[in-house]
Amino acid sequence: MSALPRAWHELDAHQLALEHARGALSVVATIDDCLRRIEAANGRLNAFLALDAKRARARAATLEAARRAGERPGKLHGVPLAIKANQACRGLETNCASRMLAGWRAPYTATAIERLEAEGAIVVGATNMDEYAMGSTGEHSAHGATKNPWSAAHAPGGSSSGSAAAVAARLVPLALGSDTGGSVRQPAAWCGIAGLKPTWGRVSRHGLVAFASSLDCIAPLARCVEDLELALCIMAGADPRDASCLPKEAPVPLALEGLAGMRLGVVAEWREALVPGPARELHAANLRALGAAGAELVEVSLATTRHAIACYYIVAAVEAASNLSRYDGSRYGLRADEGARSLAASMSMTRRAGFGAEVQRRIVLGTWAHSAGWSARWHQQAARVRTKVAREFAAAFEQCDLLVGPTAPTPALRLGSHASDPSAMYACDALTTPVSLAGLPAASIPAGLVEIDGTRLPFGLQLVGPLEADQLVLAASRVAERIVCPERLRAPEPEDLP
Ligand code: GLN
Secondary structure, three states, rough: OOOOOHHHHHHHHHHHHHHHOOOOOOHHHHHHHHEEEEEEEHHOOEEEEOOHHHHHHHHHHHHHHHHHOOOOOOOOOOOOOEEOOOOOOOEOOOOOOOOOOOEEEEOOOOOOHHHHHHHOOOEEEOOOOOOHHHOOOOOOOOOOOOOEEEEEEOOOOOHHHHHHHHHHHOOOOOEEEOOOOOHHHHHHHHHHEEEEEEOOEOOOOOOOOOOOOOOOOOEEEOOHHHHHHHHHHHHEEEOOOOOOOOOOOOOOOOOOOOOOEEEEEEEEEHHOOOOOHHHEEEEEEEEHHHHHHOOEEEEEEOOOOHHHHHHHHHHHHHHHHHHHHHHHOOOOOOOOOOOOOHHHHHHHHHHHHHHHHHHHHHHHHHHHHOOOOOOOOOOOHHHHHHHHHHHHHHHHOOOEEEEEEEEOOOOOOOOOOOOOOHHHHHHHHHOOHHHHHHHHOEEEEEEEEEEEEEEEEEEEEEEEOOOOOHHHHHHHHHHHHHHOOOOOOOOOOOOHOO
């Protein structure tokens, strides 16, 4: 019996590319329907800030004609790709969901996006996010909050809120986010999809708007690990336009049949950070399932976990304050200084009008934490703690091959629940920030659903590897996703969103 062809939006990116490549599905039709689905869903989800319909359609026609003319199709032939609004892409507004950059269009395209496009990906639009990637819920956007495709009352996570929601709602099979302290892994976990933070420096940051440069990574989101692997292998590799990019060839996927003999370190402090209740039970069951599949579970301790949030928020804020000083009203975007009598007044009026509350808070914190007199106590101390965190991870990897734990301490929070308490929002990053401070590769994979107050919400499992062991993280995640979540999680269609 021949199977009926499945709709393009039910396919993973690698499957869709194959169907396009063999002419079973039309790239032009896929892109048309993709744009239609996004337009129909966006009123409910608020996942996209801008679409580039004209260019996407033109590229679809060109790619299709090239294939017909016998050109070899790329690995992402005709795959619709969403990018985060902090990534430069010619033709789209790179506004970082901020009033400060409203209307700003980059005259160039980020290296990572260029490489995906060279393999046939088609950028359809830019996604909503927490302003300048600062936030964990997607609520700190000048364009309003993104909704979680599983429940309109819940946050999709952040800061890559729109990219995660777009993939979970099957509007695109592949999206880019950026992960500085968890902004791809945590929304992936909250939306029931997969997300990868590569080793810092693995993927060029050229074309990514800087937040905290020593932590920032461009990072993919997809519905399966295989697609993350495909995207990483295309995007990674040395780039003369980013001097901090690792001088390495792009990685190749690692074959791994199962978990037999693999030592998985279970971090006691991470497990304990997990809210008691159904999420904790599900996580325990998932660990048992990994053990039953042949992995050797080794108990490890990372005592610095409890200092990671404080350390991260100082390091990230200091770098943010420095990076964001370029938005002074004279070079990029907004200038709102009518009546200003001095340069200082002009800058401060522009910044007050352009930046939202969370961004202002980070700039104030970062400026103070590295000011003369306070730097030794705060920034330099945070740098020392960061070194300790990295050393502790290195020691843990002497006892195990990979670490496993929950991606976040809770499933998705209700929208608005943390509005008046920023430190409660920062707590969402307790289990992702340590990994970022150490620069390590980590994936979040879908690990089942939990029911909280009558709402079914996804839950994520994080796998963390030693520096540069991206391929091992991906290979093990590919096996683990089939064990902890054999059935693909499927968010409701956006029009049925509860
Ligand atoms: N939620 C964290 C923050 O607000 C992480 C952000 C990110 O990874 N971009 O800083």
